[in-house]
Amino acid sequence: MNYCSQCGAPVSLKIPVDDNRERYVCDHCGYVHYQNPNNVCGAILTLEDRILLCKRAIEPRYGKWTLPAGFMENNETVAEAAAREAMEEANARAGPLTLFGIFSMPYISQVYLMFHGELASPEVSAGQESLEVGLFRRDEIPWDELAFPVVDHSLRLYLEHGAGKVHHAWFSRGPDRQVELHIID
Ligand SMILES: [Zn+2]
Structure with a gap:
């Protein structure tokens, strides 16, 4: 500044x-x-055994796959932000959302609030910030092409535990830029 x-x-x-x-x-x-830190709100949206992912049409991580998520706007709740991002990035209508995880990233001054919900409709398509969107089964997730460590972690937690528990973790980044996960609960 x-x-x-x-x-x-x-x-x-x-x-x-x-x-x-x-x-x-x-x-x-x-x-x-x-x-002060920014809130990033996102969602794991599922349709039976499939999870909605978006291929990013914007930097950073252009062309990598992510969960729909983005910066919270003024005058909205965290769940409204997550649902709005799903609509903007994937034209996806989210059903009721429950809190899935809180992940702090002090090295970039961001806090992710990740939700889980079911898709209210199977109709999804790429929004402006996505090259394409897709519904992925467990064995179809492009693990080597995920955009961010928090996306990787959220997907692993969901596939291991399902929804129903709020996960709490933080990430650090070392001098070699390697991101490290610290699970709190
Ligand atoms: Zn002044």
Whole structure:
């Protein structure tokens, strides 16, 4: 960040009075720009023994397969966000959603809230952010072509345990950029 969102003057990275970490503070009006993690809401949507996956038409991980998920918007609930992403990415109508997992990624300041639900309709098709979408049986999942570790982990948990329990884990990324999974419960 270079310029103040309030007045356009340059900002400096410094610790504000009564704070304990660096923030971008406006040199002119003193406005403090707090930056906080983003929620990413997504869903494992199933149709009997098949799981909906989307092939990404956007960076990062263009061409890789993912669960429908995306950044939460203002003025919506986490479940509404997950259902909206399923509609946007796969034209998929989600049935009632239950919380499946909470996964923190402090290295990119993101928190994933993953849901599970059944598809309300078998009709799915690629939305703007997808090259194609598909319903995959257990032995058809493209494990080597998944976009993100959290997608891999969510699918493994679902296939092993099914729905019904809320999983809690976090991921770290080492200096070699290798992502490591830490299961909490
Ligand atoms: Zn300012």
